[in-house]
Amino acid sequence: xxxxxxxxxxNKTVIDATRERISxxxxxxxxxxxxxxxxxxxTVLAHIVLQEAHRRGRKVGIFFxxxxxxxxxxxxxxxxxxxxxxxxxxxxxxxxxxxxxxxTSLTENYLKCWEKGKHKIWMRSKKAFAIQxxxxxxxxxxxxxxxxxxxFYAVLDNFExxxxxxxxxxxxxxxxxxxxxxxxxxNPGYKNVFWCTGxxxxxxxxxxxxxxxxxxxxxxxxxxxxxxxxxxxxxxxKGMGIQEIRVSSLIHEKSFKALVELPEFEPDTYNKLLxxxxxxxxxxxxxxxxxxxxxxxxxxxxxxxxxxxxxxxxTYPDDEKREIFAKRFSNHLENRYVARQQCxxxxxxxxxxxxxxxxxxxxxxxxxxxxxxxx
Amino acid sequence: MIRIGLDAQEKQAEIDQYxxxxxxxxxxxFYPDQFPLTINAGVEVEHIRYAxxxxxxxxxxxxxVIDNRTLLVFNECLRTQNRSDxxxxxxxxxxxxxxxxxVFEYLPFIEQNADFMILLDFLNKGKYKGKSFDYQFLSDEDxxxxxxxxxxxxxxxxxxxxxxxxxxxxxxxxxKNIGNADPDTIPRQLHVWxxxxxxxxxxxxxxxxxYVARNDRFKMPNVATYKGIVPGDYIVIDFPHRRIxxxxxxKITSIKNIRFINxxxxxxxxxxxxxxxxxxxxxxxxxxxxxxQ
Numbered sequence: 001x002x003x004x005x006x007x008x009x010x011n012k013t014v015i016d017a018t019r020e021r022i023s024x025x026x027x028x029x030x031x032x033x034x035x036x037x038x039x040x041x042x043t044v045l046a047h048i049v050l051q052e053a054h055r056r057g058r059k060v061g062i063f064f065x066x067x068x069x070x071x072x073x074x075x076x077x078x079x080x081x082x083x084x085x086x087x088x089x090x091x092x093x094x095x096x097x098x099x100x101x102x103x104t105s106l107t108e109n110y111l112k113c114w115e116k117g118k119h120k121i122w123m124r125s126k127k128a129f130a131i132q133x134x135x136x137x138x139x140x141x142x143x144x145x146x147x148x149x150x151x152f153y154a155v156l157d158n159f160e161x162x163x164x165x166x167x168x169x170x171x172x173x174x175x176x177x178x179x180x181x182x183x184x185x186x187n188p189g190y191k192n193v194f195w196c197t198g199x200x201x202x203x204x205x206x207x208x209x210x211x212x213x214x215x216x217x218x219x220x221x222x223x224x225x226x227x228x229x230x231x232x233x234x235x236x237x238k239g240m241g242i243q244e245i246r247v248s249s250l251i252h253e254k255s256f257k258a259l260v261e262l263p264e265f266e267p268d269t270y271n272k273l274l275x276x277x278x279x280x281x282x283x284x285x286x287x288x289x290x291x292x293x294x295x296x297x298x299x300x301x302x303x304x305x306x307x308x309x310x311x312x313x314x315t316y317p318d319d320e321k322r323e324i325f326a327k328r329f330s331n332h333l334e335n336r337y338v339a340r341q342q343c344x345x346x347x348x349x350x351x352x353x354x355x356x357x358x359x360x361x362x363x364x365x366x367x368x369x370x371x372x373x374x375x
Numbered sequence: 376m377i378r379i380g381l382d383a384q385e386k387q388a389e390i391d392q393y394x395x396x397x398x399x400x401x402x403x404x405f406y407p408d409q410f411p412l413t414i415n416a417g418v419e420v421e422h423i424r425y426a427x428x429x430x431x432x433x434x435x436x437x438x439x440v441i442d443n444r445t446l447l448v449f450n451e452c453l454r455t456q457n458r459s460d461x462x463x464x465x466x467x468x469x470x471x472x473x474x475x476x477x478v479f480e481y482l483p484f485i486e487q488n489a490d491f492m493i494l495l496d497f498l499n500k501g502k503y504k505g506k507s508f509d510y511q512f513l514s515d516e517d518x519x520x521x522x523x524x525x526x527x528x529x530x531x532x533x534x535x536x537x538x539x540x541x542x543x544x545x546x547x548x549x550x551k552n553i554g555n556a557d558p559d560t561i562p563r564q565l566h567v568w569x570x571x572x573x574x575x576x577x578x579x580x581x582x583x584x585x586y587v588a589r590n591d592r593f594k595m596p597n598v599a600t601y602k603g604i605v606p607g608d609y610i611v612i613d614f615p616h617r618r619i620x621x622x623x624x625x626k627i628t629s630i631k632n633i634r635f636i637n638x639x640x641x642x643x644x645x646x647x648x649x650x651x652x653x654x655x656x657x658x659x660x661x662x663x664x665x666x667x668q
Contacts, residue, residue: 009501215434215468222435236431242461298555305555336555367558368550375546375562375641 014212015048015220021195021208022052022169028190029167029204033061033092036081038074039247040228041171044220045209046081049169053088063092063168065155066130067100067249068113068123069277071262072269073229074247075124080227093130094159098150103253103293103348105279106317110148111251123272136162145352147324165202172207175214184210214242234265251277253348253355256293259283295344305339312346321351328353335362377478377494379664380521383412386479390414390448397475400444403437405466409623410451412479425452429465437469446475449497451626454619456485458493467500481626483520486618486653488660513667522661525625525654527647529637530610532576534569542569542640563616565642567592570613573636577612587624588612604628611635614646618653 025032034049036042046062053060064078082091099110114122126132134141136158143154150158160168174181184207189196195210209217221228235245238261248255250262250273259280263270273280286292291299302308313329316322325346332338341357348355378389393399399418406412407425414420427433441447447469454462470476478497484490488508495503498516506512513520534542545568549561567589574593577586586598587609599605601615601624609628614635615621624630633650637643 009504215465219435219438303554364558368553368561371558371561372550374645375565 014209014216017211018048018208019052021206022049024193025167025169025206025208026052026056026058029165031061031163031166032058032169033063033163033166034169035063035065035171036078037171037247038064038070038077038081038229039171040217040221040232041173041209041212043077043081043226043228044212044217045169045171047084047224047226048208050085050088054085057088059088059090061090061092063159064094065152065159066093066095066114067152068095069100069111069250069273070123071229071231071247071250071258072266073231077227077229091129093127094135094155095126095130095132096134096155098152098155099148100152100249101148101252101349101352101354102277102279103256103350104251104259104283104287105277106349108278109318109321109349109351111277121276123269123276135159147321148352151352160199160203160205161201163201163203166204168199168203168205170205170207171209173212173217174210175212183207231265234261238264251280251283253350256283256348257287260287293347295340295347298340305336305343306334309339309342309346312343316346321349324351332357332359333361335365337362337364376476376517376519377480377498378519378521379480379483380523381479381481385521386412386450387414389479390416390446390477393446393475393477394418397446398444399446399475401440402446402448403441403469404448404450405452406450407452407454410626412448412450414448425454425462428462428469434465434468438472441469441472443473443475445473446477447473447497449476449478451480452478452497453480453482453485453490453493456490456493458496463493463496467496470497470500482523482622482657483660483664484657485622487656491660510663510667513664518664520661520664522665523657524631525657526632527650527654528632528634529647530576530634532573532636532638534572534638534640538572538638539640542642559616562642562645566613566616566646569638569640569642572638573612576636584608584610586610586612589615609634614650621650 032049032053034042034046036046049060062082078093082089082093095114097112097114097116100113102108102111114126119125140161141150141158142161143150144157145151160166172180172184174184183197184195186194188194189198190204190206193206195207197205199205220226229247231247232245244257248258250256250258259270260283262273263284270280270284283293288294290297298305298308302311309329313322313325316325325342329342332342338357338359341355344350345353345355345357376389376393378386381389390402394416401419402414402416402421404412404414404420404422405425405428406422411422413422423433449466452466476498478494480494483494492503492506492508495512495516503512542565546561546565549564553561570588571592577593577595577598584597585608587601587604588598589601591600593612598612599609601620604624604627606628608630611633615624625633635647637647
């Protein structure tokens with residue numbers, strides 16, 4: 001990592017720095033939209049932005065892309081955020097039909113959330129004030145992956161593209177992952193601002209919380225007496241680690257593990273989900289099972305990860321999608337290390353390649369060689 | 376301050392000297408379960424387990440109360456080589472709120488001198504963040520190092536020709552059956568297997584010393600596990616696979632002369648070599664530290 005990505009402490013709190021950043025965005029942009037997920041980071045961001053809007057007597061959009069299959073606590077949290085400063089808030093609660101990866105079922109790879117005609121089994125009714133039709137020109141609609149169609153990220157793209165000269169504020173933090181670190185610090189996206197990504201039509205995504213640490217977020221919530229999703233308390237009481245304590249969707253390839261605890265945390269949400277999506281009980285039973293959805297231990301029926309991968313590929317129930325995997329794997333090295341990752345993609349239906357393969361020689365072979373020589 | 380190699384009385388003496396020179400009204404002393412430190416002082420002292428450093432019930436409370444009249448004592452808190460470990464990160468938040476920090480460690484590092492940066496981070500995280508170890512840092516801070524000279528003494532108990540043959544067979548079997556298990560388990564298993572060959576020596580009427588082995592497989596009153604040791608002298612049958620467990624053994628027993636039963640088989644020689652290198656690194660640290668501190 002280059003030296004430009006190092007954290008340097010200065011004599012200013014992250015709160016003061018963020019208020020200055022937000023003030024700058026208010027000075028530069030007429031239209032401001034805060035993206036919220038109901039999580040802790042976007043709660044803090046929305047609060048600071050709304051305070052600034054209130055101070056200036058301006059309105060900002062609070063944007064929530066409703067994936068339907070989310071915790072009830074998330075919905076309550078977003079409702080809370082949208083009611084915090086109603087006179088300064090434009091509610092942008094988007095409830096439109098799009099595809100969500102379902103990592104828990106091999107027969108129903110996608111859930112079409114808010115699917116027309118299935119309103120009787122929707123997790124909840126749509127909000128009266130919500131945006132229920134696509135707010136963009138369908139003729140100009142873009143998708144990222146033709147195998148998937150209109151997915152979560154494509155909806156975000158289209159929503160952003162339907163706006164002009166708008167600042168989208170996102171609660172992304174650099175310490176969450178190296179990728180996010182790079183995203184928020186590598187290149188200036190607007191004028192000389194590094195904590196920003198330039199978008200089409202004069203839009204920009206700003207990350208005013210980019211330098212906040214995990215504890216800064218919780219301290220702010222505590223000091224400001226903000227409400228937060230109850231899921232965090234449940235997870236904390238359950239003894240889950242900091243990396244595990246997060247609020248997200250319930251069924252995609254990076255979040256299905258949440259299904260294991262869901263019946264404990266929110267039994268009603270789990271009951272509704274069972275009726276709504278195939279494979280939910282599989283996610284509940286095996287979401288953290290090392291030999292099942294976690295794919296960290298080889299099932300005993302197989303001698304190697306290569307053998308297991310070949311089995312999964314041969315028995316994959318959808319011929320068309322099997323071809324996608326086969327074609328992708330043909331570009332990879334043939335070893336156990338790579339094969340384990342391929343198994344994970346197959347088990348979790350990762351057609352979009354969201355769990356990228358680290359395609360390199362098996363490090364285990366080198367270790368074995370070392371011990372053969374030494375012992 | 377950082378003090379290396381002190382016993383409990385010497386640590387208390389350091390605190391006794393520190394308190395009158397500074398305006399301290401409370402002390403928080405952090406310690407891992409294996410190494411409790413009872414501090415007697417004329418001010419309020421709260422002892423907090425190392426494992427509790429990350430707990431919210433302590434974290435936010437301590438952030439509220441630690442100020443520039445608080446002394447933080449870290450006793451034997453070098454528990455992992457991961458400099459970015461969550462526990463260290465939480466501790467740094469406490470450290471940022473007071474200039475008074477006393478760091479006590481029996482050894483200057485777990486495996487290598489880079490670990491010493493973890494101790495310096497306690498003193499000033501911002502200053503040392505991202506920096507690699509340099510002996511110069513020892514003269515920049517209040518560091519005192521009391522060296523401990525370790526010697527490895529080998530008690531030769533050569534494996535017989537039959538045992539050597541069995542060893543080769545066992546080794547081949549372990550490689551053959553490794554399957555998908557971690558390859559690093561091979562030397563560990565082989566070392567324990569070789570330890571079993573030493574049982575005859577332990578039974579010998581001439582050997583009435585206390586022994587330490589990786590686990591409780593011998594079921595003998597004079598053989599302890601690394602978790603069950605008490606201060607005193609021991610002969611090592613087999614080494615633990617984590618260096619920190621062996622360091623803990625050295626700290627608890629205060630052993631300087633490490634006696635090890637050497638079968639002469641390659642796996643024992645590997646462990647002997649690793650320990651000798653560690654002793655060498657330690658010696659180099661003490662020698663250079665004496666110049667810079």
